[in-house]
Amino acid sequence: MAGVRLDGIVKAYGGLQVVHGIDLEVAEKEFVVLVGPSGCGKSTTLRMIAGLEEISDGQLTIDDRVMNRVSPKDRDVAMVFQNYALYPHLNVADNIAFGLRIRREKPAAIQAAVREVGGILGLTDYLERRPADLSGGQRQRVAMGRAIVRRPKVFLFDEPLSNLDAKLRTQMRAEIKRLHNRLGATSIYVTHDQVEAMTLADRIVVMNNGRIEQTGTPMELFLNPANTFVASFLGAPP
Ligand code: ADP
Ligand code: MG
DSSP, X not given: OOEEEEXXXXXXXXXXXXXXXXXXXXXXXXXXXXXXXXXXXXXXXXXXXXXXXXXXXXXXXETTEEOTTSOXXXXXXXXXXXXXXXXXXXXXXXXXXXXXXXXXXXXXXXXXXHHHHHHXXXXXXXXXXXXXXXOHHHHHHHHHHHHHTTOOSEEEEESTTTTSOHHHHHHHHHHHHHHHHHHTOEEEEEESOHHHHHHHOSEEEEEETTEEEEEEOHHXXXXXXXXXXXXXXXXXXX
Protein backbone atom coordinates (compact mmCIF):
# COMPACT_ATOMS: atom_id res chain seq x y z
CA MET A 1 0.00 0.00 0.00
CA ALA A 2 1.01 3.58 -0.58
CA GLY A 3 1.96 5.65 2.39
CA VAL A 4 4.96 6.51 4.47
CA ARG A 5 6.59 4.16 6.92
CA LEU A 6 9.36 4.84 9.42
CA ASP A 7 11.00 1.87 11.10
CA GLY A 8 13.42 2.68 13.91
CA ILE A 9 14.49 5.95 12.30
CA VAL A 10 17.50 7.48 14.05
CA LYS A 11 19.32 10.76 13.51
CA ALA A 12 22.69 11.53 15.03
CA TYR A 13 24.77 14.62 14.42
CA GLY A 14 28.32 13.52 15.08
CA GLY A 15 28.07 11.65 18.36
CA LEU A 16 24.86 13.35 19.42
CA GLN A 17 21.65 11.44 18.79
CA VAL A 18 18.60 13.72 18.40
CA VAL A 19 16.00 11.29 16.99
CA HIS A 20 16.00 8.00 18.86
CA GLY A 21 14.32 5.36 16.74
CA ILE A 22 10.95 6.51 15.46
CA ASP A 23 8.33 4.00 14.30
CA LEU A 24 5.42 5.50 12.40
CA GLU A 25 3.05 4.42 9.67
CA VAL A 26 1.14 7.03 7.71
CA ALA A 27 -1.58 5.61 5.51
CA GLU A 28 -2.25 6.76 1.98
CA LYS A 29 -4.29 10.02 2.03
CA GLU A 30 -3.96 10.36 5.76
CA PHE A 31 -3.27 13.75 7.36
CA VAL A 32 -0.84 13.22 10.23
CA VAL A 33 0.34 16.07 12.43
CA LEU A 34 3.63 15.90 14.36
CA VAL A 35 3.54 18.09 17.45
CA GLY A 36 5.97 18.70 20.24
CA PRO A 37 8.05 21.43 21.84
CA SER A 38 10.82 23.26 20.05
CA GLY A 39 13.94 21.11 19.59
CA CYS A 40 12.18 17.73 19.99
CA GLY A 41 13.14 16.55 16.49
CA LYS A 42 10.09 17.34 14.36
CA SER A 43 11.94 19.14 11.55
CA THR A 44 14.76 16.63 11.56
CA THR A 45 12.26 13.80 11.12
CA LEU A 46 10.52 15.62 8.26
CA ARG A 47 13.82 16.43 6.57
CA MET A 48 14.83 12.78 6.69
CA ILE A 49 11.56 11.84 4.97
CA ALA A 50 12.20 14.52 2.33
CA GLY A 51 15.77 13.36 1.84
CA LEU A 52 17.26 16.67 2.93
CA GLU A 53 18.96 14.97 5.87
CA GLU A 54 20.67 11.61 5.85
CA ILE A 55 19.07 8.86 7.92
CA SER A 56 21.57 7.57 10.49
CA ASP A 57 19.78 4.29 11.16
CA GLY A 58 16.46 2.59 10.50
CA GLN A 59 14.41 2.33 7.34
CA LEU A 60 12.19 4.77 5.47
CA THR A 61 9.62 3.36 3.05
CA ILE A 62 7.36 5.35 0.74
CA ASP A 63 4.90 3.43 -1.39
CA ASP A 64 6.59 0.16 -0.41
CA ARG A 65 9.92 1.39 -1.70
CA VAL A 66 12.93 1.78 0.60
CA MET A 67 13.99 5.43 0.31
CA ASN A 68 17.05 5.72 2.56
CA ARG A 69 19.41 6.23 -0.36
CA VAL A 70 17.02 7.73 -2.91
CA SER A 71 17.71 11.36 -3.82
CA PRO A 72 15.08 13.97 -2.79
CA LYS A 73 13.91 14.62 -6.35
CA ASP A 74 13.11 10.95 -6.90
CA ARG A 75 10.99 10.55 -3.75
CA ASP A 76 7.73 12.05 -5.07
CA VAL A 77 7.64 14.20 -1.96
CA ALA A 78 7.22 17.98 -1.69
CA MET A 79 7.98 20.10 1.33
CA VAL A 80 6.50 23.46 2.35
CA PHE A 81 8.60 25.50 4.77
CA GLN A 82 7.88 28.19 7.32
CA ASN A 83 10.11 30.73 5.62
CA TYR A 84 8.55 30.23 2.16
CA ALA A 85 11.96 29.87 0.43
CA LEU A 86 10.75 31.69 -2.68
CA TYR A 87 13.11 33.02 -5.34
CA PRO A 88 12.97 36.81 -4.96
CA HIS A 89 14.07 37.53 -8.54
CA LEU A 90 11.37 35.32 -10.11
CA ASN A 91 7.72 36.27 -10.44
CA VAL A 92 4.94 34.10 -9.00
CA ALA A 93 4.43 32.09 -12.19
CA ASP A 94 8.15 31.32 -12.49
CA ASN A 95 8.41 30.46 -8.81
CA ILE A 96 5.60 27.94 -9.22
CA ALA A 97 7.07 26.62 -12.47
CA PHE A 98 10.55 26.16 -11.07
CA GLY A 99 10.33 22.49 -10.19
CA LEU A 100 8.77 21.64 -13.54
CA ARG A 101 11.49 23.46 -15.48
CA ILE A 102 14.11 21.45 -13.66
CA ARG A 103 12.31 18.33 -14.83
CA ARG A 104 12.45 19.74 -18.39
CA GLU A 105 8.74 19.57 -18.97
CA LYS A 106 7.34 21.22 -22.12
CA PRO A 107 6.64 24.99 -21.87
CA ALA A 108 2.97 24.61 -22.81
CA ALA A 109 2.45 21.94 -20.15
CA ILE A 110 4.25 24.10 -17.59
CA GLN A 111 2.11 27.12 -18.44
CA ALA A 112 -1.09 25.08 -18.14
CA ALA A 113 0.00 23.62 -14.80
CA VAL A 114 0.93 27.05 -13.42
CA ARG A 115 -2.44 28.47 -14.47
CA GLU A 116 -4.30 25.60 -12.88
CA VAL A 117 -2.38 25.81 -9.61
CA GLY A 118 -2.71 29.62 -9.62
CA GLY A 119 -6.47 29.15 -9.92
CA ILE A 120 -6.63 26.59 -7.12
CA LEU A 121 -4.72 28.90 -4.78
CA GLY A 122 -6.36 32.19 -5.76
CA LEU A 123 -3.19 33.57 -7.32
CA THR A 124 -4.45 34.14 -10.87
CA ASP A 125 -4.17 37.92 -10.58
CA TYR A 126 -0.72 37.80 -9.06
CA LEU A 127 1.22 35.57 -11.45
CA GLU A 128 3.38 38.43 -12.78
CA ARG A 129 4.30 39.82 -9.38
CA ARG A 130 7.53 39.32 -7.47
CA PRO A 131 7.44 37.86 -3.93
CA ALA A 132 8.40 41.26 -2.46
CA ASP A 133 5.10 42.68 -3.73
CA LEU A 134 2.92 40.03 -2.06
CA SER A 135 1.39 39.74 1.40
CA GLY A 136 2.55 37.02 3.77
CA GLY A 137 -0.49 34.89 3.03
CA GLN A 138 0.03 35.23 -0.72
CA ARG A 139 3.68 34.25 -0.39
CA GLN A 140 2.72 31.17 1.55
CA ARG A 141 0.24 30.30 -1.21
CA VAL A 142 3.03 30.57 -3.77
CA ALA A 143 5.16 28.26 -1.67
CA MET A 144 2.29 25.77 -1.62
CA GLY A 145 1.82 26.24 -5.34
CA ARG A 146 5.42 25.29 -5.90
CA ALA A 147 4.83 22.11 -3.96
CA ILE A 148 1.51 21.05 -5.47
CA VAL A 149 2.37 21.80 -9.10
CA ARG A 150 4.53 18.68 -9.13
CA ARG A 151 1.59 16.56 -7.93
CA PRO A 152 3.62 14.71 -5.32
CA LYS A 153 2.19 11.73 -3.49
CA VAL A 154 3.42 13.04 -0.15
CA PHE A 155 3.30 16.58 1.27
CA LEU A 156 5.53 17.58 4.13
CA PHE A 157 4.72 20.82 5.92
CA ASP A 158 7.16 22.33 8.41
CA GLU A 159 5.29 24.94 10.47
CA PRO A 160 4.05 26.58 7.29
CA LEU A 161 1.80 29.10 9.04
CA SER A 162 4.02 30.25 11.91
CA ASN A 163 4.86 33.56 10.24
CA LEU A 164 1.24 34.53 9.62
CA ASP A 165 -1.12 36.46 11.87
CA ALA A 166 -3.85 34.58 13.73
CA LYS A 167 -6.69 35.37 11.33
CA LEU A 168 -4.74 34.36 8.24
CA ARG A 169 -3.49 31.26 10.03
CA THR A 170 -7.05 30.06 10.58
CA GLN A 171 -7.95 30.74 6.95
CA MET A 172 -4.84 29.03 5.54
CA ARG A 173 -5.36 26.04 7.82
CA ALA A 174 -8.72 25.41 6.15
CA GLU A 175 -7.15 25.88 2.73
CA ILE A 176 -4.42 23.36 3.46
CA LYS A 177 -6.94 20.77 4.54
CA ARG A 178 -9.01 21.42 1.43
CA LEU A 179 -5.96 21.06 -0.79
CA HIS A 180 -4.98 17.82 0.89
CA ASN A 181 -8.45 16.39 0.24
CA ARG A 182 -8.67 17.70 -3.28
CA LEU A 183 -5.26 16.36 -4.32
CA GLY A 184 -5.73 13.03 -2.58
CA ALA A 185 -2.26 13.39 -1.11
CA THR A 186 -0.68 11.95 2.01
CA SER A 187 0.33 14.78 4.36
CA ILE A 188 2.69 15.00 7.30
CA TYR A 189 2.39 18.36 9.00
CA VAL A 190 4.68 19.70 11.70
CA THR A 191 3.56 22.33 14.18
CA HIS A 192 4.07 23.32 17.79
CA ASP A 193 0.55 24.77 17.83
CA GLN A 194 -1.93 22.49 19.64
CA VAL A 195 -5.00 24.09 18.08
CA GLU A 196 -3.58 23.60 14.62
CA ALA A 197 -2.88 19.96 15.41
CA MET A 198 -6.34 19.31 16.83
CA THR A 199 -8.14 20.90 13.88
CA LEU A 200 -6.06 19.51 11.00
CA ALA A 201 -5.11 16.00 12.02
CA ASP A 202 -6.63 12.63 11.22
CA ARG A 203 -3.98 11.45 13.66
CA ILE A 204 -1.63 13.33 15.94
CA VAL A 205 1.87 12.17 16.81
CA VAL A 206 3.18 13.76 20.00
CA MET A 207 6.97 13.98 20.13
CA ASN A 208 9.28 14.85 22.97
CA ASN A 209 13.06 14.65 23.19
CA GLY A 210 13.44 12.77 19.89
CA ARG A 211 10.84 10.15 20.75
CA ILE A 212 7.16 9.56 20.11
CA GLU A 213 5.17 9.89 23.32
CA GLN A 214 1.81 8.93 21.86
CA THR A 215 -0.05 8.54 18.57
CA GLY A 216 -3.82 8.73 18.14
CA THR A 217 -6.77 10.68 16.82
CA PRO A 218 -7.25 14.13 18.36
CA MET A 219 -10.14 12.75 20.36
CA GLU A 220 -8.17 9.72 21.63
CA LEU A 221 -5.31 11.89 22.80
CA PHE A 222 -7.60 14.43 24.36
CA LEU A 223 -9.65 11.83 26.24
CA ASN A 224 -6.87 9.35 26.97
CA PRO A 225 -3.47 10.98 27.16
CA ALA A 226 -0.75 8.39 27.82
CA ASN A 227 1.10 10.57 30.30
CA THR A 228 1.24 14.01 31.85
CA PHE A 229 3.42 15.34 29.06
CA VAL A 230 0.79 14.58 26.42
CA ALA A 231 -1.98 15.82 28.68
CA SER A 232 -0.32 19.13 29.41
CA PHE A 233 0.85 19.59 25.84
CA LEU A 234 -2.53 19.12 24.25
CA GLY A 235 -4.67 20.31 27.11
CA ALA A 236 -3.01 23.62 27.77
CA PRO A 237 -4.84 26.54 26.25
CA PRO A 238 -2.96 28.07 23.29
P1 ADP B 1 12.12 20.84 16.14
O1 ADP B 1 11.85 20.96 14.68
O2 ADP B 1 11.22 19.89 16.85
O3 ADP B 1 12.13 22.18 16.82
P2 ADP B 1 14.72 19.96 15.26
O4 ADP B 1 14.43 18.75 14.51
O5 ADP B 1 14.99 21.20 14.47
O6 ADP B 1 13.59 20.24 16.33
O7 ADP B 1 15.99 19.72 16.19
C1 ADP B 1 16.13 18.59 17.02
C2 ADP B 1 17.44 18.65 17.74
O8 ADP B 1 18.48 18.46 16.79
C3 ADP B 1 17.72 19.97 18.43
O9 ADP B 1 18.34 19.70 19.65
C4 ADP B 1 18.66 20.67 17.49
O10 ADP B 1 19.52 21.54 18.18
C5 ADP B 1 19.44 19.51 16.89
N1 ADP B 1 19.92 19.80 15.52
C6 ADP B 1 19.14 20.12 14.45
N2 ADP B 1 19.89 20.30 13.36
C7 ADP B 1 21.17 20.10 13.73
C8 ADP B 1 22.44 20.14 13.06
N3 ADP B 1 22.53 20.43 11.76
N4 ADP B 1 23.54 19.85 13.79
C9 ADP B 1 23.46 19.54 15.10
N5 ADP B 1 22.30 19.48 15.79
C10 ADP B 1 21.18 19.76 15.14
MG1 MG C 1 11.40 22.68 13.55
